[in-house]
Amino acid sequence: MTLTTDPAATDTTAGTAVAPAAWDRKIFTGRWSEGHGGTIDVVAPATGKVIATVGAASTADLDAAVEAATAAQKAWGAATYDRRAAVFRRAAQLLEADPDRLLRWLVPESGSGQGKAAFEVGLLVAELNESAALASHPYGELLHSSKPRLSLARRVPVGVVGVISPFNFPAILALRSVAPALAVGNAVILKPDPRTSISGGLALAELLADAGLPEGLLHVLPGGAEVGHALVVHPGVPCLSFTGSTAAGRKIGAAAAPLLKKVHLELGGNNALLVLPDADVDAAASAGAWGSFLHQGQVCMTTGRHLVHSSIAAEYTAKLAEKARNIPVGDPTDPANALGPIIDAGQRDKIHGIVTAAVEGGATLAAGGTYEGLFYAPTVLADLALDSAALTQEIFGPVAPVITYDTVDEAIDLINSSEYGLSVGILTSDAFRAFELAGRIESGIVHINDQTVDDEATIPFGGVKASGVGGHFGGARANLESFTDLQWITVQSTIERYPF
Known part of the structure; x- marks a missing residue:
């Protein structure tokens, strides 16, 4: 940061x-x-x-x-x-x-x-x-x-x-x-x-x-x-x-x-970004960073879970962490700062409590995890337990939890395991395959080859489940x-x- x-x-x-x-x-x-x-x-x-x-x-x-x-x-x-x-x-x-x-x-x-x-x-x-x-x-x-x-x-x-x-x-x-x-x-x-x-x-x-x-x-x-x-x-x-x-x-x-x-x-939402093994890792990390860190992660559509195939997970996590470390954070009245503050101390403390608990539970802190005042560093977590609050809760902060999967069926089950169903992104070189997968996903919105945050005035917007x-x-x-x-x-x- x-x-x-x-x-x-x-x-x-x-x-x-x-x-x-x-x-x-x-x-x-x-x-x-x-x-x-x-x-x-x-x-x-x-x-x-x-x-x-x-x-x-x-x-x-x-x-x-x-x-x-x-x-x-x-x-x-x-x-x-x-x-x-x-x-x-x-x-x-x-x-x-x-x-x-x-x-x-x-x-x-x-x-x-x-x-x-x-x-x-x-x-x-x-x-x-x-x-x-x-x-x-x-x-x-x-x-x-x-x-x-x-x-x-x-x-x-x-x-x-x-x-x-x-x-x-x-x-x-x-x-x-x-x-x-x-x-x-x-x-x-x-x-x-x-x-x-x-x-x-x-x-x-x-x-x-x-x-x-x-x-x-x-x-x-x-x-x-x-x-x-x-x-x-x-x-x-x-x-x-x-x-x-x-x-x-x-x-x-x-x-x-x-x-x-x-x-x-x-x-609320706890939105998943599904990165398939054939995805362009550089492009995927860029999309993932935008999805998790835009407006300090204070968006209902924020990417709250990065599901990355085990064959590319290490590379993806490293690239995502590098992007997180280089995002300028500070008073947003300075146009040089891409990210501003968390809205208040109560929300900042909630974010930090979830990150701290995840690390204490065995997660790897790949980037961030610190703050100055209300400015919270873009954070990347890896190696999380599936019951970690960082994966199950809506954090509403600039935190990108990364978990791995081995089969598409496993990934779909992980996505649908959330009580939320607002937005999902699928990143792949085979867009039609992703379109077929979308029918198995419990979400009001599915973006193929894009991250989870998007809206247009002409589009019916809404989620399912919670x-x-x-x-x-x-x-x-x-x-x-x-x-x-x-x-x-x-x-x-x-x-x-x-x-x-």
């Missing part, structure tokens, strides 16, 4: 703290207003500095938001598609013209490397454009009927959608629910992770307001678990979209079940199914006669 931590040399965030933004000590309720939950200091994990202070919402603010959103949604749901589409086209244009309106917060607030942050902004532009297209997408179909009548099914807005989003890719993991839900005629209440309240919510609200979104349709309520729980159990919010840990998702599902809500849960339930994000069909209800309508020219 090459570490750069001199704030005097790298800190470019000071300007953002000097001139208060629109959200200074505010929440967003269609307009900037003071929350009744006090304030939240936004801290850059790389430096420990407070870079902004935003408002904190209370449960009373949530109640008011639901009431306002319910009222505003009626006219928005009845609006013509072109009116809704225009908002998202304009938002995409504004962000494309000035990506810094998000970049300057994503980098310090979430600890994003500048390449990762730029990639995330690109995803936002794509999501906004796809949401504009979604507004005009066909939303129903004609159905056959045994009676002489017109029979059709159409998608109608659910009303108010609650969104709870995480810290790691804060902007896109919020917007991928917010934008399509709004585009099909709903109102939205967003509770971002309090550690990324700006890039995960308030900056998005400013963008959409600048693009012409009518007042009252989007509410951004930074706050803690109390506000999140109130959103989950609020009877006026019939649909929930949550992205986060599997443990939290199970609690949300249980709390929402008595209200019979539509609940979409995109949860990685998700309730719907998918992305693509017109999946978004319509997730954020609308199905309504059956029949029409006939005369009143039906009955024998009563």
Whole structure:
């Protein structure tokens, strides 16, 4: 690890703290207003500095938001598609013209490397454009009927959608629910992770307001678990979209079940990269490093298990460790640093505890395993016991555990042994063989000759098993199914006669 931590040399965030933004000590309720939950200091994990202070919402603010959103949604749901589409086209244009309106917060607030942050902004532009297209997408179909009548099914807005989003890719993991839900005629209440309240919510609200979104349709309520729980159990919010840990998702599902809500849960992963014996080892190690170390491994799709054929495992591990040792880590406001900090000390200590336990259990530490402050060195582990937490748990850090296999059947069994089923990569010189193997893998996503981290606004995204339930994000069909209800309508020219 090459570490750069001199704030005097790298800190470019000071300007953002000097001139208060629109959200200074505010929440967003269609307009900037003071929350009744006090304030939240936004801290850059790389430096420990407070870079902004935003408002904190209370449960009373949530109640008011639901009431306002319910009222505003009626006219928005009845609006013509072109009116809704225009908002998202304009938002995409504004962000494309000035990506810094998000970049300057994503980098310090979430600890994003500048390449990762730029990639995330690109995803936002794509999501906004796809949401504009979604507004005009066909939303129903004609159905056959045994009676002489017109029979059709159409998608109608659910009303108010609650969104709870995480810290790691804060902007896109919020917007991928917010934008399509709004585009099909709903109102939205967003509770971002309090550690990324700006890039995960308030900056998005400013963008959409600048693009012409009518007042009252989007509410951004930074706050803690109390506000999140109130959103989950609020009877006026019939649909929930949550992205986060599997443990939290199970609690949300249980709390929402008595209200019979539509609940979409995109949860954790312990994703496998299967390196077949005919793979190009240099290319495979490059893909594996990206999959495990991008954004410090704080991605639900992070490559958490490298399954490498025994004939090439030593070479692969050595090349992966070499890449890990040469990745520059430090304050991400310095563009020389590819990786930034872990989000907070609690998460860093969890990562280090798993690595330490693995080494104490007999694993070989091929690279990393150390940290300075919140900067954790990209780490490669080999020779692990199969019951090691480094293999069975989602680490959510820059750790690449490597295990070997001898037969493809053994490798498939190892992949499917996980409780998770989000993303799998297969690296080989025989792509069609990998395609055939994909049918045996229990995963919502399989990438052939790529690593495990990928997403596109046009693609239905989601996992199986403990990685998700309730719907998918992305693509017109999946978004319509997730954020609308199905309504059956029949029409006939005369009143039906009955024998009563």
